[in-house]
Amino acid sequence: MALNDGLTLMHEHMSIALSPEDVGTEAFDLQCRDLEDAYRYGVRNVVDLTNQTMGRSPEHVRRLTEATGMNIIMCTGYYFEELIDPAVMDRTPEDIAEEAVRELTEGIADSGMKAGIIGEIAWSLDGPYEKELKTWEGMCIAARRTGAAVSTHSSRGIQQIPQAEYLKARGIPPEKIVIGHSDFCKDDERLKKLFRTGVFVGLDMIGKDYGEGDEFRADRVRKIKEWGFLDRLLLSMDICRTKDLRSAGGYGYAHLFEKFIPMLERRGITEGEIELMLKNNPEKVFESKRISVSSAISNSILP
């Protein structure tokens, strides 16, 4: 899946149905205005990490794309244990993989829309549980077969390294792995160790006032620069609630450009480094690349 020439938000949601406040098809007009805002700041690609267990809507995404000109990349995957149909336990990882491969190569049902990435695949806070592991196995097969990137939801800053190791042990190249929500990781050594695995890391909740907030996030970017890992950092906002759209009175995608980037600049982050995180790094994640069949596949159960 090729990106359009411009900036990319790597972790967003065009529709989501996990809480009554979540954004959905009824917010179409508001979302169009926010996507047009993002477009004015140079964003040309938005990754919609809503998978089939979270309220994915190919028809809604197609309409948003047509109305705004934004390239919206859809995903395939499974979220938390309690959202996964128990019938998944009667299926084989191979069968689950075939469904994902179909969505990545042919299309999502008869919508005419394809998935471009595997995501937002999750482990519960005290997981992974059995349905999560079953679907992760399937997604690893699909990733190896198609070369698609895999993007994760990690909880509270503690699951990042086990997730990275799990995926690498199953033959997914580190440059095709995005470990999400590093915003919660306050432990410098652990974060450094995560970058050393070679994966991409998402600082993807910019604008949210829970967690540590944007000053902490901006300090993080400065530290990651000092450590020499900006070429593996991705920035996004994970906007999932209608009230957070600027057109609905919230902070919107514009917040990244009007508030957060100036915070980075005050910390000595250059224009080129901002382009690296918002343009070049996403391009690397989506670069098409054949995964060698001989990649060692470990059967060890991690973590």
Ligand SMILES: [Zn+2]
């Ligand atoms: Zn998300």
